[in-house]
Amino acid sequence: MSGLPSAIGFPAGLLGSEALRVTVLTGGLGWIALDKPADVPLEDHPWQEGAPTLLASLRTQLAANKPEMLRLNLAEPAVVVGPEPEISGIAILADRTTRLADWRETLGSGALKLTYEMIARIEDAPEEGGLCDLPLHMDDVRQRAGVSHKRGKQSETRFTPGEALGRWRLWIATCTFARRDQIQVHANECGIRIAGELRYGRTGRVTLAETVASGRLNKGGDKPLHRSVLLRLAVIEGIVGGEAFRIEAPRPDDFATAVRRLTPRVEHKKGQDEPGP
Numbered sequence: 275m276s277g278l279p280s281a282i283g284f285p286a287g288l289l290g291s292e293a294l295r296v297t298v299l300t301g302g303l304g305w306i307a308l309d310k311p312a313d314v315p316l317e318d319h320p321w322q323e324g325a326p327t328l329l330a331s332l333r334t335q336l337a338a339n340k341p342e343m344l345r346l347n348l349a350e351p352a353v354v355v356g357p358e359p360e361i362s363g364i365a366i367l368a369d370r371t372t373r374l375a376d377w378r379e380t381l382g383s384g385a386l387k388l389t390y391e392m393i394a395r396i397e398d399a400p401e402e403g404g405l406c407d408l409p410l411h412m413d414d415v416r417q418r419a420g421v422s423h424k425r426g427k428q429s430e431t432r433f434t435p436g437e438a439l440g441r442w443r444l445w446i447a448t449c450t451f452a453r454r455d456q457i458q459v460h461a462n463e464c465g466i467r468i469a470g471e472l473r474y475g476r477t478g479r480v481t482l483a484e485t486v487a488s489g490r491l492n493k494g495g496d497k498p499l500h501r502s503v504l505l506r507l508a509v510i511e512g513i514v515g516g517e518a519f520r521i522e523a524p525r526p527d528d529f530a531t532a533v534r535r536l537t538p539r540v541e542h543k544k545g546q547d548e549p550g551p
């Protein structure tokens with residue numbers, strides 16, 4: 275939609291100690307899609323214990339008539355769908371007075387497809403993908419989700435394996451509706467240990483030593499290649515109000531760095547014209 279800003283800014287102290295800019299991926303009449311960074315809560319939730327959220331901060335700046343926020347054309351923004359605080363990726367917001375009902379009806383009817391991308395350990399992981407339909411229960415006391423056949427709600431995630439990257443592998447997870455921490459819990463139950471995931475798996479992070487041919491570095495030279503969990507909401511697609519759409523978020527820097535450093539380099543014979551990746 276023309277007129278939308280390419281990004282929106284949050285000054286230091288509003289969403290954290292440092293200033294933050296969030297990319298606007300796309301939008302339409304009464305809705306926008308943002309590329310939410312990892313470790314930023316999208317909206318209020320009991321498990322977050324009052325941490326500042328992107329939605330509340332956006333509303334604060336709207337109320338202050340900040341010009342780039344007014345260009346979003348959202349009088350009363352509300353969340354349609356988006357990733358948990360620890361996860362990066364697409365967050366869709368819609369105007370409560372105009373488009374929110376349409377978007378939430380589409381989400382509730384299963385007409386959206388959410389695609390997540392992750393990097394996980396090869397050890398103990400299945401060789402083939404499949405459907406995980408374990409019901410999930412939210413434990414507000416322990417602040418975590420878990421499988422419960424008595425109290426859990428229906429949840430389905432389909433996992434598809436991708437390229438092997440040494441001791442790691444790219445995975446795709448798809449669903450039509452994601453409950454809180456659904457991807458992490460279902461992945462862990464299936465033996466898919468996501469890099470940097472701390473609440474359910476505690477897999478550890480991809481480190482520099484895993485990206486060098488010898489696997490060895492000088493003493494003290496090894497370090498993690500990422501701070502956040504390597505899981506992101508990469509694509510949302512579907513039909514809303516009779517109009518088909520597809521939104522894709524780019525890989526964040528730490529995710530892209532891990533993939534690039536882990537991807538095996540192809541050796542070419544002398545004299546070949548094709549360069550290595």
